[in-house]
Amino acid sequence: MTGELARLVEWKRRIARELEETIGREAAERARRDHHARRRPRHCGMTIHTGIGCSYGCVYCYIWDMGFPGKPEPYPLTGEELAYALAVNPYVVPGKTMAAYGSVTEPFQPETTSKALEYIEAVWRWLRLPSQVSTKSLLTGDLVERLRRAEPRISVLLTIVALGEWARRLEPRAPPAEERIELAGEAVRRGLRVALFVRPIIPGVTDRQADEIFALARRSGLSEAVLGSLRVTPGILDRLEAVGVPRSLLEARLPRKPRSRRDQVTLRMSDVKARVASVARRHGFLLYPSACSHNMESHGEPCHACNYGPCGPGRPRVPQPGEVREAVEAMGGRVREVVVEYPRIVIEGLSGVDPVVVREFLSAATRLMVSVGSAGSSRRRRRP
């Protein structure tokens, strides 16, 4: 009898075959060359680019240092081509891998909204990936309805790092923060799952305005939040200083200096984060330890794939070692030993398939922590 994990391997192949027949060989080749067909998911899930560039001009954003333009263009693949690229990506598991929209651009700019909705809809229809979108746009009634049609349980993160004059300085071309919050509350009443995304916390700005931010958000109807730290490059330090954030405040929190234009360094911020968290709780907010945690909650699915877990309701199902072995064989590999003890799966003596692919695939498929040792590796086995 085929177990659920091996069935996921087969389901993935079937989706890829059906999509290839739908889009044709030429489009399939183009999609296979796209980075969505190769990239490894990040902690928050598989990041999906809905456009290239962004016009909001947020001064704390790292995309300027990555060479993205200030005038956005929709991403060139169609929705089905993107779904195909994900279906052939070896790390992606249908129904399981989380999809994250909005990491290198604002998805709902006028130029990219249709493309973002097309991608969200196609990825849900073909692959059933639990999706999350982060945005600074206004969640208008029309957008809310289209989002809910595209992915009924989508997790939405509304980014707010400051209000009033500070928001205008930090996010010069994004919609006003207060209006974003007001419409997000309305979106919650229309049935969308929206959390306040207070990221990046700007030391000396966000923490000082935290009381005002959470009070306003609570009055609007929001009650969930995710907090996040600031990452800086030399360019971000310059831009923040230019709008009035004291450079010394930021540099005092640097664990090391950024080494190059693209080098992103996360500030030491546990004290600031704890202060902001305590303000959020005082206003009745439920805090999630990370963005993906809100995604799991929104989709009603459990996860214990990292030390923040368990997230979502209950605990993930624990597979039998034989089921894990069978899935690896379905991927073309062999294993010497599998040990399963919640929340960890340990695989030893893997051969015939890339251990990183096996680890990522099984971790997404089971939503448990997975470690993999290759055949011939002298690494001592880590007991669960």
Ligand code: SF4
């Ligand atoms: S356990 Fe929670 S934080 Fe960790 S990957 Fe899963 S959802 Fe994300």
